[in-house]
Amino acid sequence: MKSKIKSYETRLEKCTNFPFYIYKVDCKANTIGIYAHWHEEAEILYINCRGTIEIEGTSFDIKENDIVFINKEQLHLANVQSDGMIYAIVFDYNLIDFNSNDFCQINIIEPLKSKKMLFPSVINSQNNQYEQIKAKLFEMVSLYYSDIPGKQLKIKCNIYEILFLLYSSNMLLIPTEAKGTYDLNQLSYVKATIYYMENNYNKQITIDDMAKNVSISKFHLIKIFKQITGVTPIIYLRDFRIEQSVKCLSEGCTVTQTAFMCGFNNLSYFIRAFKERFNMSPKEFQKTVL
Numbered sequence: 001m002k003s004k005i006k007s008y009e010t011r012l013e014k015c016t017n018f019p020f021y022i023y024k025v026d027c028k029a030n031t032i033g034i035y036a037h038w039h040e041e042a043e044i045l046y047i048n049c050r051g052t053i054e055i056e057g058t059s060f061d062i063k064e065n066d067i068v069f070i071n072k073e074q075l076h077l078a079n080v081q082s083d084g085m086i087y088a089i090v091f092d093y094n095l096i097d098f099n100s101n102d103f104c105q106i107n108i109i110e111p112l113k114s115k116k117m118l119f120p121s122v123i124n125s126q127n128n129q130y131e132q133i134k135a136k137l138f139e140m141v142s143l144y145y146s147d148i149p150g151k152q153l154k155i156k157c158n159i160y161e162i163l164f165l166l167y168s169s170n171m172l173l174i175p176t177e178a179k180g181t182y183d184l185n186q187l188s189y190v191k192a193t194i195y196y197m198e199n200n201y202n203k204q205i206t207i208d209d210m211a212k213n214v215s216i217s218k219f220h221l222i223k224i225f226k227q228i229t230g231v232t233p234i235i236y237l238r239d240f241r242i243e244q245s246v247k248c249l250s251e252g253c254t255v256t257q258t259a260f261m262c263g264f265n266n267l268s269y270f271i272r273a274f275k276e277r278f279n280m281s282p283k284e285f286q287k288t289v290l
Contacts, residue, residue: 018152019092022144026085027051033080034088035239036229038191041090042112042119043070044162046137049084053077053122056187057228060122067133069119071112075191077229087141096159108167118173119166129165136162186224189214193225197237201244202263207233237263242277245270250289255282 019041027033027049034053045053045068053062055076062068064084070076072093078086093113098105111117123130136158143151166172196213197205210233211218225233241262248258256267259282264270274282 019095020144020152020155021090022141023088023090024085025088027080027083029080029082031080032077032230033086034076034078035243036075036077036190036231036236037194038073038075039090040072041092042072044068044089044137045070045078046087046089046134046141047084048086049080050082051078051080053079054228055121058121062122063124065125065134067123067130067137069121069123071115071118073115073191075187075194075228079230087137089137089140091159095156096163108163108172112172115175118175120171120173123171127171129169129171132165133162186228189216189221190225190228193221193233194236197233197240201237201241202261204263204265205237238273239277242274245274245282246285249282249286252290255286258282 025033033049033051036054047062047066047068048064050063051061053060053068053076055068055070056074060068062078093109096109098109108117112119123133125131140155140158143155148154192214193210196210200209207218207222211221214221222232225231225236229236231239241264245258245262245264248261249255253261255271259267259270262270264273271281274285278285
C-alpha cells in the first residue's frame with residue numbers, strides 16, 4: 001500500500017495547460033495541519049476537522065464542513081484540534097481569464113487578480129449560498145479524479161458559478177473590509193523569509209542570512225516569525241526541508257543523497273528529524289512508495 005505521507009506544497013506541480021490542482025491533507029489532532037505559507041494561486045479549502053486557520057494574521061475557528069477561501073499572496077496556516085482531513089483546491093487566476101475585456105473580466109476577474117477585490121475568508125452552513133457552493137466543490141473533486149473527457153470544461157464552469165454566487169450575494173470583499181492582526185511590514189518580512197527559504201533550502205543558510213535578506217535584526221525576525229507562524233525560522237526551515245525530502249525519496253534518491261540535496265549536512269540529524277515528523281525512518285517511508 002502506498003504511504004499517505006504527503007504535503008500538498010511539495011506535490012504542487014505547475015501545469016501550464018490547465019493550472020488546477022486538488023490535494024487531500026490528512027490531519028491529526030493537536031498538530032499543524034497546514035504550515036505557514038503563501039502562493040500566487042487562489043485556494044479553496046473544504047474542512048473536515050476542527051481547529052483554527054490564520055489568514056494574514058486574522059484567526060478563524062473552523063469546524064467540519066466549513067469552506068475557506070485563500071486569496072493570492074495571503075500568508076495562511078491551520079492548526080488542527082481533531083482528526084480529519086482538508087481538501088485543498090488550488091487554481092491559477094489565469095485559468096479564469098477571458099481573452100476579451102468584457103464585464104466579467106473588468107469587474108470581477110481583474111479586481112481579484114490585482115487584489116482590489118477578495119474572496120471571503122470562511123463560509124459555513126449558516127450562509128445562504130453555502131449548499132450551492134459546497135455542491136460545486138464536491139463536483140469538482142469528483143471530476144478531477146475522473147477520466148471523463150472534457151472534465152476541464154465543467155471544472156472551469158463550476159469556478160465561474162461559485163464566483164457568480166459570491167458576486168451576486170455581495171460576498172466578495174474590497175481590501176478595506178479585510179482586517180488583519182499584524183502590521184503589513186511584519187507580514188512582508190515573514191513572507192519574504194519563507195520565499196527565501198523555499199529558494200535556498202538546499203544550501204547552508206543561517207538565521208543571519210535570513211535576517212540580512214529582509215534587512216532587519218535576527219532577533220526581530222525570530223520574534224515576528226514565531227509570532228505569526230507559531231515556529232522559529234530555523235524550525236520552519238527544518239520542516240520545509242523534511243517536506244522536500246519526501247519528494248526526493250519518492251523519486252528513488254538514497255537517504256544520503258536526499259539529506260544533502262535538501263540542505264541537511266548531518267545524516268543522523270536528518271533521519272531523526274524525519275522520524276519525529278512521520279513516525280518512520282526515511283528508509284521505511286521509501287519502501288512504502290517504491
